[in-house]
Amino acid sequence: MYQWVGGCFLVLLAGCSVGESKFLAGNLNGVNHTSAAINYFSVNGYGGANISPHGYGGGMCCAMLPRQWQPGLKLEVEWETDPNPYAKSPPLGSDAFRIFMAKHKTNYQQHSAIVELPPYEDRLCALEVHFLPCNQVKVSTSCWRYPSPNSPIKEPLEMKEPAICPK
Template identity: 70%
Template sequence: MSNEKGTLRQRWAVGGLLLLLAGCSPGTPKYLAGDLNGVNHTSAAINYFMVNGYGGPNISPYGYGGGFCCVSLPSQWSPGLKLKVEWETDPAPYEKIKRKPDGFNFDEAALAKHEANYGRHTAIVELPPYEDELCALEVHFLPCHRVKLSTSCWRYPSPNSPIKEPLNMQEPATCPK
């Protein structure tokens, strides 16, 4: 009798394993992964940025940053998909900050005064269409704390890139609301 119970348990275990494996069969994945890149069209440094919690690099004024793996997006694009972009700016990235007498460490008061000018921004941005492939998500930081996204395999500044704004954009005297 105990031998029958052992055989029955083995059959259930094998059957359960087959069911689990059937759930792992290849098919359409729920998400696609791509690199996370950024393009800064402004004179402020981007100290960091995040897209839906995925971290991106710092970007110098009028510069590029990225190739960070990875950002995850739904495998099937649909209208109305939006992403949350958060970033921190340093409006005076080339300002000399007083150092301590050791020459290596920053004076805490001077550093705190500099960091008090950092800006923290958030934007909810519509995700542009993409097909079955996601090469990268490219985040463009524009004047007036605006953001544009590209999912094109053509990276900026390629003429085929969907983003056409120039790299060296100036902040207007007043920003539109």
């Protein structure tokens, strides 16, 4: 919460300053190509929305990136998955539900990845994070959002987890 407020405060300050800001701000969007739910994700500490299996999430403010892209820039992506998002649960609010959820949450998995920040020009439409099988992540700074044919990410939305993931 504080990171979101701080990030948006920086955007407001940048708009009020006399000189040009050193950062660009854009929405933080996610695309989940897996059958697990993404309970939450973050990029360099900026929080993103939860994403349903084979779904989209985002429009969260704000991802802050350097105004000038340079080779070698990296992002840290962290996320939590629920591998069984459609588990049948007892009625919400009941003691049985609380017991079920305590056990269900033990299956949640935390992940992190360091990814290259792709090139962008002097504006940032959005930072789009794609969650792929085998805990792989791709990011896009293109103004063409997935699944546009112009999007640089071409993987299908509904991907299956292979029996063995590559190292």
